[in-house]
Amino acid sequence: DAGVIQSPRHEVTEMGQEVTLRCKPISGHDYLFWYRQTMMRGLELLIYFNNNVPIDDSGMPEDRFSAKMPNASFSTLKIQPSEPRDSAVYFCASSLAGQGSPTGELFFGEGSRLTVL
Amino acid sequence: DQQVKQNSPSLSVQEGRISILNCDYTNSMFDYFLWYKKYPAEGPTFLISISSIKDKNEDGRFTVFLNKSAKHLSLHIVPSQPGDSAVYFCAASAKFSGGYNKLIFGAGTRLAVHP
Numbered sequence A: 001d002a003g004v005i006q007s008p009r010h011e012v013t014e015m016g017q018e019v020t021l022r023c024k025p026i027s028g029h030d031y032l033f034w035y036r037q038t039m040m041r042g043l044e045l046l047i048y049f050n051n052n053v054p055i056d057d058s059g060m061p062e063d064r065f066s067a068k069m070p071n072a073s074f075s076t077l078k079i080q081p082s083e084p085r086d087s088a089v090y091f092c093a094s095s096l097a098g099q100g101s102p103t104g105e106l107f108f109g110e111g112s113r114l115t116v117l
Numbered sequence B: 001d002q003q004v005k006q007n008s009p010s011l012s013v014q015e016g017r018i019s020i021l022n023c024d025y026t027n028s029m030f031d032y033f034l035w036y037k038k039y040p041a042e043g044p045t046f047l048i049s050i051s052s053i054k055d056k057n058e059d060g061r062f063t064v065f066l067n068k069s070a071k072h073l074s075l076h077i078v079p080s081q082p083g084d085s086a087v088y089f090c091a092a093s094a095k096f097s098g099g100y101n102k103l104i105f106g107a108g109t110r111l112a113v114h115p
Helices: none
Strands: A005-007 A010-013 A019-024 A031-038 A042-050 A053-056 A065-071 A074-079 A088-095 A112-116 B010-014 B019-025 B032-038 B045-051 B056-059 B062-067 B072-077 B086-095 B101-105 B109-114
Touching: A005 A088, A010 A019, A019 A088, A019 A112, A031 A074, A042 A065, A042 A074, A042 B086, A042 B101, A053 A065, A074 A088, B010 B019, B019 B032, B019 B086, B019 B109, B032 B062, B032 B101, B045 B056, B045 B062, B045 B072, B072 B086
Parallel strands: A010 A112, B010 B109
Antiparallel strands: A005 A019, A019 A074, A031 A042, A031 A088, A042 A053, A065 A074, A088 A112, B019 B072, B032 B045, B032 B086, B056 B062, B062 B072, B086 B101, B086 B109
């Protein structure tokens, strides 16, 4: 079975440009999560969806960040305009149940490494 | 405010010996704890978990210990193998406002197992 699929794997862009990261969760999973990994803070939850509805977006750093889930098989994370401090690896994950519950194992994609110059 | 702390950014262990990775947390509401393992250029994968009603959970070479009074958990790998070399993330879960669980990750510890 295919796991969580993210694209692009690598993105290099210039400050001020719009960046769109894409995610296809595992079929049948009704929770989708966007995480950001940095050296200093580890894995930070940005936002998560349940049945395509945003549940908690308190981790979204600024209004420059937005996320959508138009259907059960696709989500996007957009940064507009991008800044050098947004450089990080962005992970998408999906699960059958809410995160952190005994049945809510998260399945992560391979990540999108973003570099903003 | 880091609620889940992994104070050792790296650990080096000889093959065959025990690896002990530590994690401290500050929120007494956390009731479920997990360890994830991450290889380079891959996403994290679930390794082992423990509920707050237990103090130990074992799965093969991996054992997680929970000390609630000290707000501390540790992951033991015995014996360590070169394939265990990876970044290990500790994570803790609690019900936050809104009624849903939230998973908080630590910054990770890079384990290197050398022959």
